[in-house]
Amino acid sequence: MRVVASSLLGLSFICISAWAVETAPITTVAPAPQAMTTTTPQTLAANKPNLLPAAVAVNPNGLPQEVKPLTAEQLAKNKALQxxxxxxxxxxxxxxxxxxxxxxLDALSQNQxxxxxxxxxxxxxQVLQSERSAQMFLYGAATxxxxxxxxxxxxxxVHTKRRRQW
Incomplete structure (x- = not known):
């Protein structure tokens, strides 16, 4: 009996530890070749209004590459647009x-x-119900x-007929 109990206990620990491990799905994504694109300060400001770093260009490898920092005029324009x-x-x-x-207000007035x-x-x-009850009372009294x-x-x-018969 002790052997069965200990083997069941060991088996349950193994099952529990096997279920506790989560496996992440394996996905492979090949980087797509991209042309040299630059983002304007307006699109950066629209996408991330809190960050105003230098304009970023993307090289053919897909890595960001630094471009010249924004000037005071561009920052002022961005601020004015925002x-x-x-x-x-x-x-x-x-x-x-x-x-x-x-x-x-319209809904409140309509509600009132x-x-x-x-x-x-x-x-x-209530008036119609009381009239109906009064009408039923009169019908009962007339009946x-x-x-x-x-x-x-x-x-x-019947009484007169009986008198004649006597």
Missing amino acids: DAKVKALVKDQATRLQQLEKAN ELQLKNDSLGVQV IAIGVLLGFLIASY
């Missing part, structure tokens, strides 16, 4: 905010109108009155 983009975004967001506020309409319809339902009247007529007819 400021213009930010101002345009702020203006766009301000107009959207105004549109949302207007739509919100619908609540008032709902309240008035609720009152109308009882007709029943009593017919009872008296039938009783008097």
Whole structure:
């Protein structure tokens, strides 16, 4: 029994350790030959606004290669472009905010109108229900009155018929 228990315990440790190891898929990517391309400061600023290093060119091997640093004019232009983009975004967001506020006010006023309409319809339902119950009460009273009247007529007819027979 001890042998079986120890072998099961050892087997479970081996299985657990085998499952714990993750294997990464093996992929091989061959570098594609690239032509000599340069990136402009505008594309660098658009892609990475926090970094303003020197312009980078890519050699045929795909490795970055340093080019001359940006001048003060180029930095100022980049800063002006970024400021213009930010101002345009702020203006766009301000107009959207105004549109949302207007739509919100319209929705609130429509909500109040619908609540008032709902309240008035609720009152109308209550009035109709009370009228219906009053109508049923009158129908019941009329039925009882007709029943009593017919009872008296039938009783008097039967009573007079019996007197004649005696």
